[in-house]
Amino acid sequence: MTNTQALRDKIEHLANSANALLTEKGAVPWTKEEQASFDNIADEIESHQKQLKAIERLRDLEADKFFNTAAKPVKSDGEVIGAVQAVALYLRNGKNVTSEQATAIHNAMSTTTASEGGYTVPTEVEAMVIERMKAFGGMREVAQILTTASGSPLNYPSSDGTEEEGEIVAENAIAGAQDVTFGTVALNPFKYSSKSVALPVELIQDSAIDVVSFVVDRLATRLGRITNKHYTIGSGSAQPFGLTARAEVGKTGSKGSATSASYDDLMDLIHSINSAYRKKNARFMFSDSTLCVLRKLKDTTGRPIWGLGDMREGVPSTLCGYGYTENDDMPAMAAGAKAIAFGDFGKFIIRDVVGSTSMRRFDDSAFALKGQVGFCSWTRTGSNLIDTAAVKLFVNSAT
Template sequence: MVTIQQLREKIANLATQANHLLAEKGDQIWSPEDQAKFDGFTNEINAARQQITNVEKMRELEADKFFQNPAQKKPEDGVEVTALVACALYLRNGMNLSADQAAQIRNVMSTTTGSEGGFTVPTEVASMVIERLKAYGGMREVATVMPTVTGDPMNWPTSDGTGEEGEIVSENAQTNVLDVSFGTVGLPVFNYSSKAVALPLQLIQDSAIDVVTFVVNRLAVRIARIQNRHYTVGTGTGQPLGMLTVAGVGKVAPTGQSLTVTYDDLVDLKHAVNRAYRKGAKYMMNDTTVQGVSKIKDTVGRPIWIPAITEGAPDMLNGHAVTINDDVPVMAANAKSIAFGDFSQYTIRDVKNSTIMRRFDDSAFGLKGQAGFCGWTRSGGNLLEPAAVKVFQNSAT
């Protein structure tokens, strides 16, 4: 079975060949054979990336199956109760512990609502959650993340100065006045839940797996998915305002382009954003959209898509990095399918020490021989400067 590392090496090799072809052709007009060769490279790159996604999905399924195979219990009794050990003890056993262990857990993990048995997770576990949130979706990769001590309502001052300019003043003449226009943007936070995860009780207690990593990853991925969707297309009603919801339309495709975008559209979208926000600006789109956009050529037939050679580096489109976000709609009638701009103007607000985990041992789970787990964290987001991002919208027909 091919490994993820082998697939990544294949992608790097194909990207090197594609870039070599670009450099070799230079300003020459591409022949059909050149085009077919380049398209072959990009098709294989996209296929390899999809295969990596498939392998990662299978790993998640294998992790689920792991719980069907009991292993030996970890010897946790008598171990010094550090933050991670305390979390593991709590996840494995709930509060069915010795008095000494229970006291040590309470010392390490802050109690939230005692009657419900919830704990604010220690810093080490909270860091694991944040890293998992960053790794999923796309918005946290490019947005500005602002931790706040509390979740109190916050209005952020805004001011668009891109249309302002100074003047020349004659000797002994009075300068004119140009007042600055200020506005405010709300940055409320919302209490996100992973929903409860039910796992076999006996296997949790007996398994030799890293229960903290498994449970935290599963809960954090669920929260990451809904947060990324809200940061992208949230309505602002009972959820954050999404980036695509706030950003203005920079280019509407002409009739007949309900499923396509052209090179001219991408250029128009880029220049719909003021130059003040174009330094470091990026494109953002769904991975399905990437497959079509990566084949677009400029006016002399040269590909405008440059695949990344080194792992972790972004692909480049029309001279700008590309962020893949699968919560951006795919191309369809009236869909806002591509965004361009300075995505750091979207601010995600995380409330510090708000990540909570709880184990459930009530009858809803206990009668089935299971334990339930749920995670919560408080967060919100908004595009503080709407002029910084514009979107491409497909035609209605």
């Protein structure tokens, strides 16, 4: 595996080179060669950062696997079978197990309702599903996660206190009153399916394959992609409310900026948010294609506005002094597109129903005749922006 320290050293060396170039040029306009050199350094830093993040994520998953494998055991006639091992037995063999193994599976995985079928996976495997879902899109990285014991409809309280203030009271005078205005925001869960996936019997039966990790990864990837899409652009009609459906427009690009944004546009978007939201957790969110556009923005001397001073490992890159999250479910820059979001994403809530993740193996003829085994997974989740003043959008011009 690539040495992470070597990657960190490369990132720091490249960042020092970039900063030296910025210092050397000062306010002097850049040549095309100097600009190309700078852009190449920036590209290489971003590439190393992504590689480092991938390595660290893999190590986290390996650590989770180690501890999950040592999860609370299930005893069956003297045989000790851990919860994850019980799931592996079910995925690998279905109902073709011994009575002792069947008891272990039953103890580790509770049967779901008849309409869902299959088994509710143990908490160790449910955590694996959620962790893999975080890898797609970015919404789970920045949103507030709310877990509830049931999937009943939920109206979440909302309140905007940014315009509230106190007063000076004269001696012996009565303090004034200012009521707090509360609203409610629907935060209801929806049942998501991974769709069934067919895998060769030989692959599932191969003892060298970590069947739990393999199947969970494939199913959770599908769940992660569809849920992140809905967290981002969901309409709220027969699906969760997504960010772009609820956030207000903070800045609309001027005519001619259908596929671009200017430094002034970004500053206007930043200041469309009340300063109370900008001071702690504010950041940008946009797709990778928009990131490419923004990284090329220059000031009046041709200097990039990208935060190269923060490109060392451990200090994320910034834009106009704020961090950013890549989310490819955010619309790409196009006429009328809601391409950039800015604000406190902690006001966006993702609701997960605990214990709602279930999994089923299919051995029916539709799969068996092809030498395959089918798998499908379900989970219940929803989302909404509880404070529409906390996040604002940049919208590209119509023409």
